Amino acid sequence: MKKIIIAIDGPAGAGKSTIAKKVAASLGYAYIDTGAMYRAVTLSCLTAGLSLTESAATQMAQGIKISFRYEDGRNQVYLNDHEVTDAIRSLEVSRNVSQVSAYGGVRTAMVAQQRKMGKNGGIVMDGRDIGTTILPDADVKIYLTASSLTRAKRRYLELQEKGTVCDLDNIQKDIEERDQRDMNREISPLRQAEDAVLVDSSDLTIEQ
Ligand code: DC
16 A cells, blocks of 8 residues: 655644654554754754854754654654653753754755655654645645644643643743744745645544
C-alpha cells in the first residue's frame, strides 16, 4: 500500500504533536516534530552562550545534526547524538525559539532537512509551514487550532503535572504573543493552506 504524507499545522498548544504521534503509531509511520528542530537550534545557541543573532543561529543550524529516534515507547530528539527531548522544552528555549525560527538562514537549513525526511512518504510531520511550504503536495493536510484560552489551560495542566508553579494569564499572554510572531513573520508565516482541512480542537477530546 502507498505510504502517504500527512501534514499537520497550527498554533502552539492546539494538540498537533499529541494527534500526530497517535496517527503515526497507528499507521506505523515516522513522526517528525519540526518545532523540535527549531528548539534544538535554539538550545545549542543558548548552551554555547551565543547571542541569538541571525548569523550565529544560521551557522549553528548548518553545523548541527538533529535526529529523531523511537526508543522505549517514546519519540526522542537527538542533537549531535545527545538526547535533548526534555531540554528543548525548557522555558528559556520556549521564550527564544520564535526569534530563532524567524531567521531566513535557519529556516533554509531546516527546510532542506525536513523535505529530505518527508520525501519517501510514510510520515506524519507537524509544524507551522508543512502544508504551505515544506511538503505542499502532502496527501492529507490538517490545520489544527483551538482558542488561546483552551491552549493556555492545556499548557497550564501540563506544567502543573510536572510540578512547575505557573500562572494561567501569563501562559495565555505568552501563547498569544507567540501566535502573533509566528503568524506575522516575513518568511513562511503560520497560515492555513488552501487545501487543508480546518479542525478546531477547543471542544474536542483527543479521540474525537
Ligand atoms: O511547535 P513548537 O511550539 O515546538 O514550535 C517551536 C517554534 O518553532 C514556534 O515558535 C514556531 C516555530 N516553528 C516554525 O516556525 N516552523 C515549524 N515548521 C515548526 C515550528
